[in-house]
Amino acid sequence: MNDKRLVLKKGYKLRSSQAISPFGVGAVVDFKKQSLMAASTQFWNIDKCREIHDERLERVLNVDTFYIPENLDVDEYYGFPFVNFPEWYFCPSCRKFKPISEWEREFLIKPQNKKAEAMLEPKCVTCKNVDLVPARIVCVCKEGHITDFPWVAWVHYKSNKTDKQICTDKPQLKISTLGSTTGLEGIRVECEHCKASASLQGSFKKGVFKEIISNLNKLGKEDLANNFKCDGNMPWSLSKEKCELEEELVVVQRGASNIHYSKVISSIVIPPYSNKLSQDVEKNRTYREIVRDIEDLDENETCEDFLNDKNVKRRIKRIAEDLRFDLDEVTKIIYRKLIKNESNCYIELIYKAEEYKAMTGQIEIENLLESDFKLKNTDIEMYGLDFLAQVVLVEKLREVRALVGFTRILPPDSKHFNENGDSQEAKLVSTKQKNWYPAYEVRGEGLFIEFDFDKLSKWAKNPDVINRANILHTRKDSQIKLRGDKARNISPEFIALHTFAHLLIKQLSFDCGYSSASLRERIYFNNDENTIKMCGILIYTASGDAEGTLGGLTRQGYPDRLPQIILKALLNASWCSNDPVCIESNGQGRDSLNLASCYSCSLVSETSCEEFNSLLDRGLLIGTLDNKKIGYLESLVD
Known part of the structure; x- marks a missing residue:
């Protein structure tokens, strides 16, 4: 769309991952010469973007694909534009203060600027081109x-x-x-x-x-x-x-952190969606032609009818011949990708349960065909930690992070989508209906740790533990009600797992060379008897600029390293430099959603945390000054 209010200037560039977070749609970006706001995706030029696929996430968000802006040469601009915001600028020399449109009008009426279409950089022409300040x-x-x-x-x-x-x-x-x-x-x-x-x-x-x-x-x-x-x-x-x-x-x-919170939904690409054959099908030219034909179908014609047509079946056979693979397998993949139904709408619990099954080996994986997901199991007996049920080294993984919206003043709730697969409460990245979201992908490695569910549940029944956890549950519940969202159970087990993940991230950053901002958590917990039980955490690399890793993180998961790292993490958490103020705190952080947790002991980069550094309490892991026994892992510290 060609609109004079859009800024399509050379030199206004971001890294591809920054276009998703933290400078996604609606965010103010302070460039060297000007402050601009990233424009809605409806103005993006997708011809200058790279397509990304995550079949599972596409179904949940009800879109066909994802796009990421490509890094272009300095003499070109991105596939997405900016808009002028804030509009008011002042000249530090003559001190005049007015909207950018008036400054530009003043610039264009000068005889020497009559051939110019716009003012490339905000300058005061009456003060010999002094740079304006937003x-x-x-x-x-x-x-x-x-x-x-x-x-x-x-x-x-x-x-x-x-x-x-x-x-x-x-x-x-x-x-x-x-x-x-x-x-x-x-x-x-x-x-x-x-x-x-x-x-x-x-x-x-x-x-x-x-x-x-x-x-x-x-x-x-x-x-x-x-x-x-x-x-x-x-x-x-x-x-x-x-x-x-x-x-x-x-x-x-203008540069405050609460002016823009990206609503990013992340997804681990797991089997069978990570299968190399599945990715080869997506890249095939004939498959792309079939997808375009489906988009042009009449309302009375279904996708199933279209795929059952003899001509379409011949095209599917051609895809199998091009890929030199079994026709039945290719057909199964194409049908799975293109035929969508109500069963594809997930709540986050079910969505994460699929990942949990893959991590714990409950999904059969054909290793020779997996290009983005590779696991290595270990012998849990060699770790000597009875609270662990399983340690899995994730040697390869791919994560797709989609920007679906943003909030201001308050961060979005960590509950990503509801029963209908809709994103909640965030402002959408586009005011017009689109069949895609901006996204970027991360390839790296991870460390999955499964806790003994029965032992953790037994500890969580302690009345003192329940009373302490209820403090955070009540505060979070009141916040959720203000947003109009559904109630959420903040259990002692979840708080313990979440805090343990933070302590592990901080310790791993010392031991494996990654910065804490390059590591990310994913918490898997559910104690509902009617659904799958989950009790584990995944720590993985989260650097969007890395195409791979050197195995530094998975190496820390071996029996000769991980027990030492866990013990050191707990020992460091047993005394914070802000104690006794921190350990005796009745509420810290945003909306007092943390108890014994501060930046000196257990907070990490907010981009690494699913809960924006909230719902943490090391007191439930190592105990408090007046009640050591309340800590689940207090015996290890002793």
Whole structure:
């Protein structure tokens, strides 16, 4: 789509993985010369993107494929564009402060710039091309909308000139700083047209806009009051919508971490979907032609009828001949890929259960055909740790991470999709229906550890353990209710497994050479009698720039290494540098969703954690100061 509001300039580049997270659709990216926002996928040029397939994830998200932008030469731009945001810029020389559209208009009317289509970089032409600086603060709401701070309305309201005519049509703002005063009161904005002037003091106060709106409504200034309400602005899609929370705008720094949280759904590619033959079929030209024909089917014609057609069967036979493989196997793969039904809609529990079965050897694997998934079993007796049931070395794995949306102010809940396979509560990456999501893939290795389910369950029945775990369960439950999501059981077993995974990541980063940000966790737990029981963790490489590894992580899983690593991790966790404050804490982190857990002992990079560094408590592993016996692995520390 060719839209002048889209920024398609040379030099505005990201790494491919960054286009998914942390700078996915809707995120503000601070480039050297300008701050821009990644545009919606509806504007992406998929001809400049590489296609990725994960059959299992495609079915859950109800899409046909995934795309990742390719890294291009410096003289070209990516397959995805940006939009201008924030729009307000000021000149550090003349201190003029106005939207980028006005700066560009001023640039284009100059005789020497009449042949130019746009201003390549924000510059003040009256100050000999001084680089402009984007506004430092913006406004967001919990619905995912984002807009510029209401500079004009703020200046005229705060200057106590609401009883006079204000120049909302032709404001001429200038911004200045008082060197003798620090903080927001030292930043002052003035309107040269009507001499209204105000500092930014109080702009970050909670509920400040709500208070202003109430005051203006009492004065009969509803038009001015509307400037402080959320207008449903969605600059990434060049559109607006009605905001249900129109009075709850929050002022944040442009580069604040809570301005954008990517909603990324990850999937381990497991057998039979990781089968090399399955991947070869996807790449076959004839298969791609069949897929395109299915997309053009009439509403009255089903996919099954199409595949049973004699001509289509001949094309399938041609695919088998091209690949030099058994026709029945190729046919089975094609039918599995193209025929979708209700049974393909998964809740996350069932989705993870498939991976758990693959990790524990419950899915038969033909090793000679597996190019992206390879396991190596070990003898658990050689580890000498009775709380472990199994250790599996994952020598090869591939993970696909799809960006389905994003949130602002609060991170998305870790519950990825519901019973209908829909992503929850996040703003979508496109306002128009698409049959694909942006994604990238990671190839690496992993270490799967299965705990003894019965022993862990027996420990979790201790009343002291239950009472401690219920603290986090109650807090998480209240947060979930605010979002309108379904209740979620935060059990002592889950907290113990999750905390153990964090301690192991921190220790492995010292022992195998990976940084903690390059390792990632995947927690498998379920104690529902009516479904598959799961009790294990997967630690795996998570570096999107690596095509493979040197085996450093799986080497740590051998019997001569892993027991020592686990003991050292528990020993380090037994005393935190912030103790006794940390171990005696009644709540730390976001919404107090951690107990005895801080960055000095068990928190890791948020990109490595499924729960955004929440629901952690080392007290349930190594005990507390007044109750050592509460710790599941306290005996190992002794």
